[in-house]
Amino acid sequence: MTGLNSREVSTVQVEQxxxxxxxxxxxxxxxxxxxxVPSDSEQYYIAGIVDANEYYNMPGGYILGYRQSTIWDNxxxxxxxxxxxxxxxxxxxxxEKGTCTIDQELTAGTDYVAYAVSISDECIxxxxxxxxxxxxxxxxxxxxxxxxxxxxxxxxxxxxxxxxTNDDPYVMLALEASPYKGLTDEEILESINAHYNxxxxxxxxxxxxxxxxxxxYEPNTEYIVFAFGYDLGVPTTDIVYQYITTTDAKxxxxxxxxxxxxxxxxxxxxxxxxxxxxxxxxxxxxxxxxANSVPRERLYYKYYTVKTGDWTDRQKYTDDExxxxxxxxxxxxxxxxxxxxMIMLKYDMDFTFIGFAIDVAGNPTAVxxxxxxxxxxxxxxxxxxxxxxxxxxxxxxxxxxxxSIAGGDGWMMxxxxx
Numbered sequence: 001m002t003g004l005n006s007r008e009v010s011t012v013q014v015e016q017x018x019x020x021x022x023x024x025x026x027x028x029x030x031x032x033x034x035x036x037v038p039s040d041s042e043q044y045y046i047a048g049i050v051d052a053n054e055y056y057n058m059p060g061g062y063i064l065g066y067r068q069s070t071i072w073d074n075x076x077x078x079x080x081x082x083x084x085x086x087x088x089x090x091x092x093x094x095x096e097k098g099t100c101t102i103d104q105e106l107t108a109g110t111d112y113v114a115y116a117v118s119i120s121d122e123c124i125x126x127x128x129x130x131x132x133x134x135x136x137x138x139x140x141x142x143x144x145x146x147x148x149x150x151x152x153x154x155x156x157x158x159x160x161x162x163x164x165t166n167d168d169p170y171v172m173l174a175l176e177a178s179p180y181k182g183l184t185d186e187e188i189l190e191s192i193n194a195h196y197n198x199x200x201x202x203x204x205x206x207x208x209x210x211x212x213x214x215x216x217y218e219p220n221t222e223y224i225v226f227a228f229g230y231d232l233g234v235p236t237t238d239i240v241y242q243y244i245t246t247t248d249a250k251x252x253x254x255x256x257x258x259x260x261x262x263x264x265x266x267x268x269x270x271x272x273x274x275x276x277x278x279x280x281x282x283x284x285x286x287x288x289x290x291a292n293s294v295p296r297e298r299l300y301y302k303y304y305t306v307k308t309g310d311w312t313d314r315q316k317y318t319d320d321e322x323x324x325x326x327x328x329x330x331x332x333x334x335x336x337x338x339x340x341x342m343i344m345l346k347y348d349m350d351f352t353f354i355g356f357a358i359d360v361a362g363n364p365t366a367v368x369x370x371x372x373x374x375x376x377x378x379x380x381x382x383x384x385x386x387x388x389x390x391x392x393x394x395x396x397x398x399x400x401x402x403x404s405i406a407g408g409d410g411w412m413m414x415x416x417x418x
Contacts, residue, residue, distance in 0.1 A: 014126045017118040019043050021130035025114055027137055030232045034102045034114040034132075044095040045118045046071075046125075049104050052111035052133060063117055063129050071123050087123050095119055108232030109138040142168040142229040142236040150225065150244050151207070156217040156362025158210040158244060160225055162202065170237065171199040171230040174210040177222040177243055185239050192226060193235075201230070211300075211360055219249035252363035254298050258289040258353050258370070262380035266344060269382060276387045285374030287343040288385050293357045293365075300362070302337050303330050304355025306345065311352040312369045319367040322354055342387060347376050 022037040036047045046067060055062045060069075071094055078086030106112060112134055118127035145165040152159035158174050173195060180188050200208055210225070211217065222245045229237030266281035293299040303326035311317045330336045345351050353370040 014120060014122075014124045017043060017120070017127040019045065019118045019127055021045070021047075021116040023114050023116060023130060023132040025132060025134045030105045030108075032104055032106045032112070032136060034104075035099070036096070036102070036114075036116045037099050038097075038116070041098045043118055044091050044097055044121070045116050045127075046095050047100060047102060047114075047116040049102055049106070049112055049114045052113050055113040055115070055131075063115065063125060067117075068125050071119070071125075075123055087121060090123050091119070091121070105233075106136050108136050108234050111135050137232065139232050139234040139236060142166070142170075142231070144168040144170065144229050144237055146170055146227045146229070146237060146240050148172075148225060148227050148240055148242055150242055153244050153246055154361035154363070155219045155247050155249050156211060157360065158217070158223065158225065158246070160208045160210070162206050162208065162227060164204055167203045168229055168236065169201060169203055169231050170227055171201050172208055172225070172227045173199045174217075174223050174225045177224040180224055188226070188241075189228065189235050189239055199230070209360075211362065217246060217362060219246055221246050250363055252298070252357070252359040252361070252365045254357055254359050254365045255294050255368075256302060256304075256355055256357040256365045257292050257368045258304060258355065259292045260287050260289045261383075263287045263345075263374055263378070264382050264385060265376065265379040268379070269385070269387065272382065273387050281344055284344040284346055285376075285379060286385075287341075287345065287372075287374075289341050289343055289353075291337075291339050291341075291355070298359045300358050300360045302355065302357040303327060304353065304368075305329060305333075305336055306343060307352045307354060308349065309352065310350050310371055311354060312371050314367075319356075322367045322369075323356055323364060326354070326356065345372070345374050347374055349373070 017040075020039040024035045026033050026035075032049065034047070034049055036045075038045055048067075050062060058066050060066070071090060074090045074093065075086050078089055083089055102114075114132045114134065115129050117125055117129040120126045143166070147163045149161045149163075150158065151161045160172065160174075162172065164170065173192065175192065175195065175198070180191065183191065202208070217223070222243060224241050224243050226239060226241045228235050228239040263285040264287075266284035266286055269286050270277045270281050291302050291304060293302055303323075305326060311322075326336065351372050351374075353372060354367065356367045357365045359365070
């Protein structure tokens with residue numbers, strides 16, 4: 001911790017604040033809420049909830065040691081970045097004014113400290129901390145009887161129906177089965193507790209769907225579906241589970257394509273909306289496209305782009321190659337999954353629109369391809385097309401909102417659905 005040592009500031013040199021705080025703590029399940037009310041609504045202060053052992057045993061003290069040091073480290077970082085007024089920026093980042101509430105998920109049956117302390121405009125803690133010691137509720141074991149039934153299994157999708165005997169909370173998750181074969185129930189519970197982020201918290205009878213991409217479910221793979229009572233981070237019932245195997249991969253019966261009503265002349269669009277285009281687009285055709293997936297309710301995700309040249313030969317450029325390239329593109333490029341796009345392509349060149357969709361079961365559609373060869377003579381009237389529907393206008397934002405495609409021979413600009 002460098003801040004406290006490098007600045008060598010003593011609280012004796014700082015005018016102490018006479019601010020006082022009222023702190024109330026309430027608990028709802030695993031979530032604890034601290035409400036802090038200061039006597040001066042214009043005074044900055046910092047507040048939090050921390051394990052009592054950490055609060056009382058932190059070297060140098062939790063408040064004047066840890067918190068003060070991290071605050072000054074933040075000031076130092078902003079100064080090194082040559083940011084204006086690093087003290088005010090730091091206060092806006094870490095401090096509160098007026099009444100605030102803090103929500104945290106805490107461990108059951110554990111001692112905690114909620115605290116609040118004043119901080120000066122120079123980012124120096126300048127009051128005695130107000131603390132409230134409290135202990136989270138102990139968990140009460142549940143008599144809930146949980147049963148699960150697998151009602152549907154697809155390539156990357158598992159539908160589960162759950163029956164319960166009361167409304168006590170429980171969790172569900174579906175994980176690859178192989179790591180859990182041969183384990184006792186206790187060993188399984190201890191192991192899957194690390195997968196808390198994947199747990200679905202439920203109450204009462206319900207039907208749940210586990211599907212791509214919540215987890216990377218794979219075709220023809222064995223999974224185990226778990227359910228058990230769970231409250232305040234602690235299992236409260238015995239665990240129940242079933243093994244299932246996902247089906248073989250198959251092509252989705254959905255369809256995907258891009259819809260557009262011809263293409264507009266770049267010169268005409270630029271003349272009508274000069275403020276939107278600082279670069280010369282007179283040599284480009286403007287396509288206003290809509291990504292179309294049928295049936296829409298089965299859609300999970302879609303990918304599309306434009307490639308320079310003719311890529312319609314599925315022997316030379318397979319669907320597997322196209323899907324892999326589009327998925328990789330989607331990791332770094334905005335716009336490849338938007339519902340609407342404005343696509344600008346140079347005249348008198350071949351381009352291929354290409355895309356596919358993934359349904360809720362994780363199955364891909366056939367890869368859709370369409371060869372286009374825009375010409376200036378082939379443009380259609382603009383009609384009601386308005387580039388002000390862009391998510392970000394061009395001009396100063398062009399570099400961040402326009403995506404170069406087709407090897408630099410075109411541009412793609414995501415649009416808001418209208």
